[in-house]
Amino acid sequence: MSFIADKQTLEDLNLLGRFKPNSIYNLFSRIKTTGGEQLLERMFQQPLTNTAAINQRSATFRYFQQKQLTFPFNGVSFRQAENYLNMGGASSLPAILKKRLNAFLNDDEYEKLLTGLKATIGILRTFRKFLQELSDYNEAAAWRKTLSGISWLDSDRELTLLTVARYDRLLRHTLRHEMEQLLEAVHQLDVYIAVSDVARQRGFHYATALPSSPSVFRTTALRHPALDAGVANPVTLHSDSNVIFLTGANMAGKSTLMKSFGIALYLAHMGFPVAAADMEFSVRDGLYSSINVPDNLNMGYSHFYAEVLRVKQVAAEVSSGKNLVIIFDELFKGTNVKDAYDATLAVTAAFARYRNCFFIISTHIIEVGNALRQYANLQFAYLPTLLEGTKPRYTYQLKEGITSDRHGMMIIENEGIIALLNN
Incomplete structure (x- = not known):
């Protein structure tokens, strides 16, 4: 059985692409031979799902690093x-x-x-x-x-x-x-x-693969591999706490954190070094993300309907019994606030029942978080925004709880948009 990661996920996380300068593949592509390039591509296209095989490959990389x-x-x-x-x-x-x-x-x-x-x-x-x-x-x-x-x-x-x-x-x-x-x-x-x-050269580490049950993901310091000075955060998931409900203002770092998590998990299944310290994970069947879902003009799909179809696709995979990791960034941002609130609440609560899967779900609609507090297996985390006068500063350091930051209008005013239009 091969590890599942569809085209949308691969593009969301920018994993593949020999000629894409910012791709994760290109980050590792210091290859000297044509056959080596082909082997690296196969490794990226075929992550492993066998615990022993993953740990063996990691051990080989570690040997050559030493x-x-x-x-x-x-x-x-x-x-x-x-x-x-x-x-x-x-x-x-x-x-x-x-x-x-x-x-x-x-x-x-x-x-x-x-x-x-x-x-x-x-x-x-x-x-x-x-x-x-x-x-x-x-x-x-x-x-x-x-x-x-x-x-x-x-x-x-x-x-x-x-x-x-x-x-x-x-x-x-x-x-x-x-x-x-x-x-x-x-x-x-x-x-x-x-x-x-x-x-x-980049200070990466090697993750330890564990059997698929019980479900565990743990790292003391997760960061994005493409950022030289990325801020590291601890992340822990297990069957009794399998959903991270993530909030934070725009530019606070939510998408980067979620991508960091998905990339680390994918590379770990390849047996590759990861931008995470002390990482161990239960082997999963696959990874699905919904970060940059495009509309489809040819099919007549609006952005919202494309989001709905993506969630439906993921729901079918989750309900089939697979051990998956799911990343949803800003669920239902293509519709009005009331529908987005209701849909985010209902979908998050329904997904949370599948304790064999891991979920990271982010939203701007922070009111949903309070409605979800009744579910014991959800952990609430946010990325704070600090105000220095009227200027926001982002720490990118994960905190426990739900954000209360509402600085969107302040950023608009700082950019002088209203004043420009009034003049």
């Missing part, structure tokens, strides 16, 4: 080696002899083969030397065994036509499967070294 290794392969040489090992066409001794002996035949193919062979020999030598630094890494034993079987790697003998034919046949035919495994090993090392470097 080693602080530098990726030893030259990008150009490695691409030449990869292209050579994946070349098609005849490469047997008779075929090469025929090419060389035929004076009318263009020799470019042979020169390309020779360049690729030399690059491959260089890569294999580098790999064997690099493995000396991985003496305590379990997977390295099989790689060393393969490389030890190629005794001529250290030979500086001249690459005659016959030697080229013999080496070529050995690498691209006899040991083809082993070479594919070694290439894949380099791709893995590329990802492990790159991701662990990011973790070390």
Whole structure:
């Protein structure tokens, strides 16, 4: 079973996108090889749901972070080696002899083969030397065994036509499967070294995955991974307190906190480092968010109706019995205050009954919070706004309770909008 995160959620949290400069994928993409890029993309697209597999991958990243290794392969040489090992066409001794002996035949193919062979020999030598630094890494034993079987790697003998034919046949035919495994090993090392470097540079940590039951999420310091000076907050959820009802003024940091939570949970299911300290979590079946729900002009959907359909979709998933994490930012902001109050109250109360799921629900309609106090499994939190004269200052530090801040009109007045129109 694969971890569930639909297109809306991936876009809300800005998780994917090699060419999106602010995406979480791009934050980790310090990859040197094409195969490493492809492996990183697969990891992002396929988070894990097996507790042991998640913790094993985290342990691998942690190992490489402690080693602080530098990726030893030259990008150009490695691409030449990869292209050579994946070349098609005849490469047997008779075929090469025929090419060389035929004076009318263009020799470019042979020169390309020779360049690729030399690059491959260089890569294999580098790999064997690099493995000396991985003496305590379990997977390295099989790689060393393969490389030890190629005794001529250290030979500086001249690459005659016959030697080229013999080496070529050995690498691209006899040991083809082993070479594919070694290439894949380099791709893995590329990802492990790159991701662990990011973790070390940005002060990320590794979460501990727990079985799906009982439901637990706990961290002492959660922040957004893309913010260099992000404020960290503690967040705790469990089956007896599985809903965070979040309030706060505009710009107080509600959306950033919710995104931080969703991103940390997603990365943790990948076994990746997270921008959260002392984090442990019960493995979930998936993650759904409703943060930036667009209207749909082609379907004739207003913004409010698009919100309703999103909530309906999530409700169907929750009611099916899956262990999910749900993030709702400003429920029903596309309708009038009375309907938004009634709908937010009813939907939050209904979702709260599903103790196997976690919810973070934010709203500007703070009156809903008082009506929800009867539900023991809700925790109320807010992000405060401090006034310095008539200027608001945001601490981004989570507090217990429901906000009483109402500073929207003050911000409008500070910007001089009414005065501008009156003039």
